[in-house]
Amino acid sequence: MRTIYLLLLSLLIWNSSPAQQFYRVLNDTLARSPGDSRSVNIVDVNGDGWDDVFITNGPQGGENNMLFINNGDGTFTRIWNDTIVKDHSPSDGATFADVDNDGDLDCYVVTWYNQKNYFYLNNGDGTFTRPGIYPFELVNTYSETASWGDYDGNGWVDLYITNSAGNQKNLLYKNDGMNQGVMVFTKIDNQPPAAQAKTSRSANWVDVNNDGKPDLFVSHESNELNDLFINMGGGNFQQMSGDPLVTALASSISSSWGDVDNDGDMDVVIANSGNFQPQNNMLFLNNGDGSFTRVTTGDLVNDGGCSYGSTMYDMDNDGDLDIFITNGFCNGVIKNFYYRNEGNGIFVRDTTTFPDLTTPASYGVACGDLNNDGWPDVVVATCKNTSQSPNPVDLVYYSTPGTNHWLKVKLTGIVSNRSAIGARIKVKAMISGVPVWQTREVSSQTGYCGQNSLTQHFGLKDALIADSLIVYWPSGLITVLTGIAAGQTISITETSSSGVDLHKAGKAKVYPNPTSGRVTIVSEEKLPVPSSLFMTDVFGRNINFHTVSAAGNSLVLDLHGLAGGVYFLRSNEPGRDFNFRIVVI
DSSP states (O other): OOHHHHHHHHHHHHHHHHOEEEEEEESSSSSSOOOOOEEEEEEOSOOOOOOOOEEEETTTTTTEEEEEEESSSOOEEOOOOSGGGGOOOOOOEEEOOOSSSSSOOOOEEEEEETTEOOOEEOOOOOOOOOOOOOOGGGGGOOOEEEEEEEOOSSOOOEEEEOEEEOOOOEEEEEEEEEEEEEEEEEEESSSSTTBBBOOOOEEEEEOSSSSSSSEEEEESSSSSSOOEEEEEEEEEEEEEEGGGGGTTTOOOOEEEEEOOTSSSSSSEEEOOOSSOOOOOOOOEEEEEEEEEEOSSGGGGGOOOOOEEEEEEEEETTSSSSEEEEOOOOOOOEEEEEEEEESSHHHHHHHESSSSOEEEOOEEEEEOOOOSSSSSSSEEEEEEEESSSSSOOOEEHHHHHHHSSSEEEEEESSSOOOTOOOTTTTEEEEEEEEEEEEEEEOSSSSSSSTEESSEEEEEEEEESSEEEEEEEETSSOOOOEEEEEEEOEEEESSSSSOSSSSETEEEEEEEEESSOOOOEEEESOOOOGGGGEEEEEETOEEEOOEEEEEEEEEEEEEETTTSSSEEEEEEEEEOOOOOEEEEEEO
């Protein structure tokens, strides 16, 4: 009887624990400024460590865009007089990155109705200047959105622009860096991403096959097949064919990429809409080799909806990515969708975590931590569902913190592009007693007309530390950290902390490091005898490994079968202080 009583008591305590919820912000200027809104970008434009919010407006006759500067206390100040909010154009998507590698975020805004697009350079203090000299400012287009990504790996972000009318050809501009203080951009016409004419909506630079090079996914409307262009290196692309990802007919508006099942590769959710004709959305799981399997069961892919925007984010800090999808241009009452990840890439529609997901019509959505409390906040750009409707206000949701732990990571590239677009971060923690690797990729476009914060967010649930953190920089450099306490934002500047370690006898090289199998250690002097070697994980637990060969100043070890993580190889041989850090992926 006592056992049953204690069990019931524990369940009562568990069920009464405060759960994370969202509440809608109503009184701040960010939530009280009406507009016919399209894109929402959560970005720190003035470099003060607090994310600001940029929202575009796009009615046919034109309307100024909106920039809200974070006051650092959960409130915002609207900027009225800066160049970036005075174009009075029919804007659609926007994308931010440090285009000139000078330490601040620049912005590209696209328009529709055969009008010019706008490029704004950050003056270093969150104010902007429009140069008006670059090739992508001098063409009139029917553009939907754009995305920055360094596809050729030269340390400068390139630009891809989607178009849905006119000649419908999308545009690719290669950034060749600075020449006498001016960036040099070359228009690329001879590659597949710039050769097709489709009704293109969204574009994402994302490494789908884990080869370190950003590929390009483009979503197409009008029941056209979507496209994935594989980066072959050397500035060349090859169009994927035959895979379920690119053979599923739908009218696709948005695509958002992330590792929803925590297996180390990028999966994708695609939001579809037939323009007042609901369509089911789609989820494709990466098979680990850049091919995909379509998910056909569950709420996420069977709910219908006139869906326009999407994003992936760990909304409840439990260690997996959830999905938020916006809806608009539908008949009847319109509601946005929130799907909670059950921990294995299976999604359940959640109608209670957000207070009210009703919308007049929604376009882009973006997530970030606007009040720096470690818990995600959400901003949704809302628009008129019909031309006769009044301009609505945008939807702003703040999170009420729960008990789960978190970690945020801010990257600065040095050899890579300064805003670290394309960098991949892997974090390992013991979540509910199980080692879990989470993966994030820094992106300038996380869904149609949406850009999440460039500060990467990891939910850790009950973990108090992340035992391993690995950054794969676009340059190929790798940074490894261990034992990072939860509940903080860490800033990492591009360096390589693996590949060379020191021991008492001199320098030694470890390669390949990270490794997925064998590792070779070569020293300037004789290494310890194999029988004196032992390996531990970050918790100090002994790990079994196999010595393949040992001869003088060379050791070859077989690490096949080890779970991914950071390990330490040591020796108890007298007189030799031997300690190597080895990363297994």
